[in-house]
Amino acid sequence: MSLETSWYLAAAAILFILGAYCIAVKRNMIKIVIGVEILTSAVHLNFVALGSELSPTLAVEALAQSVVIVSIVIAAAIATLALLLVINAHRHYATLDVRRLRRLRW
Amino acid sequence: MSLLVLMPVLTLLFAAILTPLVTALGKAVGFEKARDLFSIGAFAATLYYVFKLDLLVKASEEGFAVYHLEAYGPPFGVTYFVDSLSVYMAYVYVGVGLMVAVYSLRYMEKDSGLDKYYALLLAMVAGMIGVAFAGDFFNLFIFWETMSLSAYVLVAFRKHRWEPIEASFKYLVMSTFGSLLFLYAMSFLYGITGTLNFEALAQGLQEAGPSTLTMFFLVTMIVCGFGVTASVVPFHTWLPDAHPAAPASISAMLSGVVIKVGVYAIYRVLFVAFTPLVFDFGTVLMLFGILTMTVANIMALLQRDIKRLLAYSSIVNIGYILTGAGIGAYALTHYYSTAPEIALVVAGLAIMGALFHVFNHAVGKGLLFLCSGCFIHEAKTRDLAELEGIGKKMPWTGASFSVGLLTLAGVPPLSGFWSKLFIILAGFNMAKDPFMVGVTIAVVVNSVFAAAYYLWVMQRVMFRKPKTRAEGAREAPGTMVLPIVLLAAACVVVGIWPDLVIQLADSAAHALIGG
Numbered sequence: 309m310s311l312e313t314s315w316y317l318a319a320a321a322i323l324f325i326l327g328a329y330c331i332a333v334k335r336n337m338i339k340i341v342i343g344v345e346i347l348t349s350a351v352h353l354n355f356v357a358l359g360s361e362l363s364p365t366l367a368v369e370a371l372a373q374s375v376v377i378v379s380i381v382i383a384a385a386i387a388t389l390a391l392l393l394v395i396n397a398h399r400h401y402a403t404l405d406v407r408r409l410r411r412l413r414w
Numbered sequence: 415m416s417l418l419v420l421m422p423v424l425t426l427l428f429a430a431i432l433t434p435l436v437t438a439l440g441k442a443v444g445f446e447k448a449r450d451l452f453s454i455g456a457f458a459a460t461l462y463y464v465f466k467l468d469l470l471v472k473a474s475e476e477g478f479a480v481y482h483l484e485a486y487g488p489p490f491g492v493t494y495f496v497d498s499l500s501v502y503m504a505y506v507y508v509g510v511g512l513m514v515a516v517y518s519l520r521y522m523e524k525d526s527g528l529d530k531y532y533a534l535l536l537a538m539v540a541g542m543i544g545v546a547f548a549g550d551f552f553n554l555f556i557f558w559e560t561m562s563l564s565a566y567v568l569v570a571f572r573k574h575r576w577e578p579i580e581a582s583f584k585y586l587v588m589s590t591f592g593s594l595l596f597l598y599a600m601s602f603l604y605g606i607t608g609t610l611n612f613e614a615l616a617q618g619l620q621e622a623g624p625s626t627l628t629m630f631f632l633v634t635m636i637v638c639g640f641g642v643t644a645s646v647v648p649f650h651t652w653l654p655d656a657h658p659a660a661p662a663s664i665s666a667m668l669s670g671v672v673i674k675v676g677v678y679a680i681y682r683v684l685f686v687a688f689t690p691l692v693f694d695f696g697t698v699l700m701l702f703g704i705l706t707m708t709v710a711n712i713m714a715l716l717q718r719d720i721k722r723l724l725a726y727s728s729i730v731n732i733g734y735i736l737t738g739a740g741i742g743a744y745a746l747t748h749y750y751s752t753a754p755e756i757a758l759v760v761a762g763l764a765i766m767g768a769l770f771h772v773f774n775h776a777v778g779k780g781l782l783f784l785c786s787g788c789f790i791h792e793a794k795t796r797d798l799a800e801l802e803g804i805g806k807k808m809p810w811t812g813a814s815f816s817v818g819l820l821t822l823a824g825v826p827p828l829s830g831f832w833s834k835l836f837i838i839l840a841g842f843n844m845a846k847d848p849f850m851v852g853v854t855i856a857v858v859v860n861s862v863f864a865a866a867y868y869l870w871v872m873q874r875v876m877f878r879k880p881k882t883r884a885e886g887a888r889e890a891p892g893t894m895v896l897p898i899v900l901l902a903a904a905c906v907v908v909g910i911w912p913d914l915v916i917q918l919a920d921s922a923a924h925a926l927i928g929g
Contacts, residue, residue, distance in 0.1 A: 324598065331587060344590050351597045358605030371490050371610065372601075375552055379597065382559045386590055389566055393583045400576045409580055 316357035323350035337397060337404045341390045348383040352376045418470055419481040419494045421463040422504060423547065423557075426540035429456030430533045437529035450519050453532040457512040457539070464504045464543075471501055477925060480549065493611055495549025499769075502922040503546040503678050506773055510670045510780045511539040513897035517784050518663045520891045521791065525661075531571060538564035538667070542675050551600045551610040554679065555593070562589050562643070565672055569660045581652070581659035588652045592642025599635035602628075603687070615687045629688075633695050636683055637702065644676025646736065647706040650729050654713070657728070658721035658796065662787020665721060669728040670780035674772050677735050681765075685743070685926050690761075691750055696743030699736050700853050707733025707860045715867055719796045720786050723871065724779065727822065730864055731775040737857055738768025738837040745844060746927065758927070760843045765923040766916065767836025773915050774830045774908070778821045781901035785815040788894055789875075792887035798871070803880035807887040810895045812876055814902035819872045821905040823865035829908035829915070834861055 327350055330343030359372025394404065401408055433449055440448030471479055478497035515535065522528060537560060544557025566589070570582035604610055606628075607618030638649065645653040653673070657665045684695050710729035717723040742761035749757035788811045789804050790796055805812025821830035834857075841854030880887075889895065908915050 328591070331591065337583070340587060344587060344594075347591065347594045351594050351601060354598060355601040355604070358601055361605065362608050369608075371552070372604065375555070375604075375610070378552075378556060382556075382563075385563055386559075386586065389563065390583070390586055393570060393579055393586065396570070396573050396579045397576075397583065400579060409583075 313357050313361045317354060320350045320354035320357065323347075323353065326350075335406050337394045337406055337409075338391070340406065341387060341394065344390065345383065345387060348379070352379060355379075416470060416479060416481065418463065418467055419479050419496050419547065422460045422467065422508070423540050423544050425456060425460050425463060426536045426543065429453060430536035430540065433533040433536065434529045447519070449529055449532055450515070453536055454512065454515045454519075456536055457508060457515050460539075460543075461505075461508045461512060464501060464508055467496060468498075468501045468505075471496060471498055482549075490609065490611075492553050493549030494547050494553070495612070496547050497922075497925040498918070499678075499682075499922040499925045500546040502769065502918050503674070503772070504543050505918070506674070506776045507539055507542045507546070507671050510667065510776050511535070513780060513784070513901060514663045514667050517666075517787070517894055517897045519893045521663055521787055521894055522661065525572065527571075531568070534564040534568050534571075535664075535667070537561075538568065538672070542671060545675050546678060549612060551603070551612075551615075551683075555597060555600070558593060558643075558675075558679070561672065561675060562593065565589075565668060568664045569656045569668070571661055571664065577655075578659040581655040585652045585656040588649065589642055592639045592649065594639075595635050595642075596639030599632050599639060602632060612682070612686045616689055619687065620689075620692065629693055633684070633688065633693065633698065637680060637695075637698060640676045640679045640683070641702070642676070643673065644680060644732055644736075645673050645706075645729050646676075646702050646732065647709045647729065650706070650710065653729060654722050654725045657725040657783075658719060662721075662783055662790065665725075665787070666780040666783035669725060669783055670776040673728060673732055674735075674776060677732060677739075677772065680736075681739055681926060685739075690743040690746040690927075694744075694747045696740045696745070696747055697849075699740030699743060701740075703733045703735075703737030703740055704853060704856045704860075705733075706730070706736065707864075708856070711860055711863050711867075714864075718798055720789070720798050720801060720871075721783070721796055723798070723867075724782050724786060727864065727868075728775070728779055730860065731771065731779070731822070733860070734834065734837060734857065735768045735771050735775070737853065738764050738771065738840070741837065741840050741844075741850065741853065742768070742923075742927065744850065745840075748847070749844075756843070760840050761927050762920070762923050763836055763843070764840035765926060766919045767833050767840060769919040769922050770836060770912075770915055771830075771833035773919065774821060774833050774905070777901050777904050777908075778818045778830060781814060781818040781898060781905070782822070784894075784898050784901070785811050785818065788890040788898070789815075789887070791890065791894075793883045795883055798874060800881060800883045802874050802878040802884060803876075804884035804887050805876035806880060807884060808889050811890055811898060814898045816872050816876055817902040817905050819868040821909065823868040824861055825865075827906070827909050829905050829912065831909065832912045832916075 327347035359368040363369035436452045437449040481494040541557045541561030548554035566586045570578045642649040714726035742764035745757045745760040821828035824831045824834045844850040
């Protein structure tokens with residue numbers, strides 16, 4: 309593994325931790341959705357970095373490219389749906405604070 | 415190499431796309447039920463194709479059928495891989511889906527946007543079958559997300575109320591985190607071996623021989639990632655919110671089969687790609703299983719809401735299913751070198767029991783959620799105290815509800831008894847191993863504990879004096895009672911002739927452990 313790739317992997321790991329932290333700590337529903345997006349980007353970065361490692365000729369190997377492109381589309385769908393739910397929640401409560409929302413028991 | 419492999423998924427996906435069109439046509443000619451009947455027809459056609467596929471797989475020499483695009487073969491292209499385990503799971507998914515579609519005919523009629531409801535239901539089942547038929551991680555991930563996205567929307571289907579919105583948001587965030595976790599693990603596996611195909615992955619992993627620490631991380635990430643959907647404790651917190659918040663028909667679908675997709679993915683990936691002979695993941699699965707059933711049993715006791723109680727009991731049953739697989743994998747890892755015959759027999763028995771329990775729980779829990787839908791429809795409450803005695807007013811639903819509770823409690827003549835018996839027997843076959851004995855005792859204690867509160871619920875719903883809300887309840891309409899009675903009949907028939915399912919489950923188990 310070249311030095312360059314491991315830098316990318318480290319960056320992906322840091323992004324992943326940041327995303328998880330964002331989901332766990334942030335109280336604003338939109339920020340939680342952003343956290344999910346950061347997580348997604350971290351995983352995509354990891355995939356692309358490992359793909360470039362594997363391919364001697366292409367910039368990134370074809371399999372990694374196709375997985376990441378499909379995953380980006382799925383992530384867009386998820387983000388859309390999550391924001392729709394945020395809009396609906398805002399209609400019910402007139403707030404985006406997740407603490408106000410927790411009428412559900414754990 | 416046959417196009418038949420694609421047919422179950424394609425039928426459902428095309429039906430999902432066509433549903434809005436059929437709805438519009440139905441409205442134009444003044445026959446609105448056309449879309450309902452269309453989706454029931456789509457499920458029936460899928461069931462037929464799964465049956466044909468079953469015959470194809472049985473007839474084939476190697477015991478599986480493969481499909482991949484001409485130009486992009488394995489190990490890089492997308493592969494559909496169908497063996498008896500995939501077919502077995504597909505039977506369960508489509509069977510419950512068909513019952514739910516029939517039930518929705520009357521149950522959902524007061525809701526609006528039913529074309530979307532049916533389209534999403536069809537897409538969700540298509541995703542589940544796709545996961546069962548996937549031969550590589552790429553395929554599995556796409557179908558997994560198809561299923562999950564449909565499930566999020568279906569949970570939030572009654573969006574005018576606050577509860578579904580919150581539950582769906584929580585489900586979305588947790589489940590997406592889970593799927594990203596396994597995508598992360600998948601990227602490392604890809605980095606190590608350069609492929610995503612399960613078979614090639616198994617070879618590549620043995621050749622590359624990554625360190626134990628790396629493998630430990632990857633197994634943990636995969637179990638946690640799929641475990642969110644399978645609602646393994648401690649990733650279960652979304653389930654008791656999401657399942658009760660959904661319409662009863664969708665709760666039956668989610669609790670009955672969607673969580674099983676998570677379990678299936680754990681089975682498939684761990685047993686095929688990691689192989690129990692090389693990596694000791696059985697212990698991890700057993701520990702997770704025991705933790706899951708114990709915590710969920712205690713939580714279930716505290717519930718007043720009938721649907722929350724049923725949701726927690728689903729988590730308990732996931733615990734049994736995981737433990738069954740764990741016992742099998744443990745036997746293979748630790749005893750295959752010294753006593754291969756015993757290890758194979760025990761593994762076969764344990765995994766067969768676990769797969770049989772997948773069937774029993776899908777049927778039983780589907781039945782219970784559909785019945786609870788009828789009760790809630792009549793009494794307009796989910797509070798167990800208010801629902802006391804409602805079974806007397808609704809004899810068919812009440813009797814079927816009791817059958818469902820008894821089968822999950824594991825009372826002998828019913829189907830749930832057999833699957834638990836097989837898991838426990840497999841555990842006691844390894845009586846020389848103290849760890850295994852401990853696990854088996856934990857399973858026994860938990861199932862007795864669970865049986866106690868199932869009987870308690872049954873006593874409250876069936877035998878107490880009806881309260882004010884329950885007093886006015888009347889029997890549900892015929893098309894709602896029909897699927898309920900059919901599911902209850904399945905519990906009884908399979909209980910009396912367990913061979914009907916055992917044969918399928920046995921060949922599925924052997925397809926998994928290979929021999």
